[in-house]
Amino acid sequence: MGIRKKLHSTVVTALLLLLAAAASLADSHSDPLPSWSEGKTKQAIVGFVEKITRDGSPDFVPQDQRIATFDNDGNLWAEQPVYFQLIYALDQVRKMAPQHPEWKTQEPFASILKGDTEKVMASGKEGLMKILAATHANMTAEKFQSDVAAWLKTARHPKTNRPYNEMVYQPMLELLDYLRAKGFKTFIVSGGGVDFMRVFAEQTYGIPPDQVVGSSIKAKYEIRDGKPVIVKLPEINLIDDKEGKPVGIHQYIGQRPIFASGNSDGDYQMLEWTTAGDGARFGLLLHHTDGKREWAYDRDSHIGKLDKGLNDAGKKGWTVIDMKNDWKVVFPFEKP
Amino acid sequence: MGIRKKLHSTVVTALLLLLAAAASLADSHSDPLPSWSEGKTKQAIVGFVEKITRDGSPDFVPQDQRIATFDNDGNLWAEQPVYFQLIYALDQVRKMAPQHPEWKTQEPFASILKGDTEKVMASGKEGLMKILAATHANMTAEKFQSDVAAWLKTARHPKTNRPYNEMVYQPMLELLDYLRAKGFKTFIVSGGGVDFMRVFAEQTYGIPPDQVVGSSIKAKYEIRDGKPVIVKLPEINLIDDKEGKPVGIHQYIGQRPIFASGNSDGDYQMLEWTTAGDGARFGLLLHHTDGKREWAYDRDSHIGKLDKGLNDAGKKGWTVIDMKNDWKVVFPFEKP
DSSP states (O other): OOHHHHHHHHHHHHHHHHHHHHHHHHHHTSOSOTTBOSSHHHHHHHHHHHHHHSTTOTTOOOGGGOEEEEOOBTTTBOOOSSOHHHHHHHHHHHHHGGGOGGGGTSTTHHHHHHTOHHHHHHTHHHHHHHHHHHHHSSEEHHHHHHHHHHHHHHOOOTTTOOOGGGOBOHHHHHHHHHHHHTTOEEEEEEEEEHHHHHTTHHHHHSOOGGGEEEEEEEEEEEEETTEEEEEEEEEEEEOOSTTHHHHHIIIIIOSOOSEEEESSGGGHHHHHHHHTSSSOOEEEEEEEEOTTTSOEEOTTOSSSOOSHHHHHHHHHTOEEEEHHHHBSOSSGGGOO | OOHHHHHHHHHHHHHHHHHHHHHHHHHHTSOSOTTBOSSHHHHHHHHHHHHHHSTTOTTOOOGGGOEEEEOOBTTTBOOOSSOHHHHHHHHHHHHHGGGOGGGGTSTTHHHHHHTOHHHHHHTHHHHHHHHHHHHHSSEEHHHHHHHHHHHHHHOOOTTTOOOGGGOBOHHHHHHHHHHHHTTOEEEEEEEEEHHHHHTTHHHHHSOOGGGEEEEEEEEEEEEETTEEEEEEEEEEEEOOSTTHHHHHIIIIIOSOOSEEEESSGGGHHHHHHHHTSSSOOEEEEEEEEOTTTSOEEOTTOSSSOOSHHHHHHHHHTOEEEEHHHHBSOSSGGGOO
16 A cells, blocks of 8 residues: 555544544434434333444444334324325226226226225225236336326325325334434335335435335336336235235345334234344334324224234333324424 | 534534545545456446546436446356356255255256266256255255355365355456445346345345345245244245346336346346436446456357347447456456
């Protein structure tokens, strides 16, 4: 190494040290989770993060193993009155209806167009696959992406009249930022469609497309009019829910998380898989207890049912967020 | 913001600026690709990277879109005399043979144990699936991972007598580092097995497990003796080769790369998909022309056949590396 290079390297090192010192000083004076009430939930999160990041701690975890996974529906954004992606699908059916006169007499499309949600639901898995095929498949990935982006710009939530990607939880945005600042790589692992979530995950959560794991349909590559395209096929590839979550984590992330956050029994296996690993682990369950600012639901809910998770959280050592008491703010638009 | 916080923030900003200046000064004096000969291949790479990273350049690409994908076999590490993963599978069959007396009379195992490689190859896809099932499936992901790690420690390449993960290309290691220093996220997109590559990709290439895309078999989640495990199943999930590469990129990465690097016709569609996108794009093909330091093969090779890619590179605007002339060093252990 030449003298000039050595000098540069020394200067850079010195500056890095200074910077680290300044950053840690600044750090120690600001609360990274201001929307979380002081109490045992916040303490448990911060306590875990501090013990696994502190140099020399017996629980220290190297940065490349700091993997955190988050469910999306009902965990990063709301999921009531029904999953937002289902609302998208129904909106698309209505939008596409003029080009499909045959839908007037074909189920489940006829019931969607009549607004008979109960009959749509009664069409079961077969009906859902038809809706999926019509609104999510048989089109290029590019077309699907631009359709979802257009919908997010104009669609509004029936209760709050806000765009769906504003129906996200402020405390969870802070938690994502906090973990990343502590060297974690944050992933979504959701039953929702991966291509759907990738449209907004980076802008909304700071999670890039390749760190989104979700349910997916198959795809094929082909040349159309001389241009290569990816075409989405009406065939299930992965259902990223329940036992599918650890499988999705294995396939897409390739290592076991040390931190997992979910809100329903669909997340049970993800938390189980995460917290059964060696060393310090953290399982977090969001309990929807706030019927006023959000929705209150758990054991008997058709959406986001949380029953087994509530029963076993104590035994498994998982931390349960009581939304009503643990969160000072729910949605970003409520912030003072 | 309090005065104290403001002060910290100013100090941090000043230090960041200083640091950036120092780093760029250091940068401008060192060659990031020392093992690449001066010439039009190196110029094309550096020219591309500079034009897409220079502020105000008409070709500027924001950092979150700087996705680079690299094939592995014959591109980051060697693939002769046969794919290293096949050598692993055959070694495992020999290692497991004492527990499987029935293999003495069952093909393709009998031929493997007799060392009759030609007869093994003649067993075709059916034979290969049997080898795959015996050596890659019906075991936990953890067991597979530790088997591969143990093999990498002891197995040696028949020609160089080096561990297989030392049979990597020094110029490609430099290229990976260079791209990352310029804000790229680097991925492997290979026909090789994803779980196999993830064992060594981080240590060898600086590519973490979640940035490795490859061929895969299905998996399931189950509880064994009270402990959750991922079990690998003898059933193909994704063949990440040819048309499968853009599909794998779509499923795992979720956005189109701007830089793709490969060496065989199995990479054709990945380069085609990458370079057909809007804006500045880069396609790179490694041509194995060095029979002395490495191997010389292309159009007629059974391994890493490169025919269509060579024909179309000019028309497609892809840069072709002439290994013999463009690389001063091939393997890290040759470095002076």
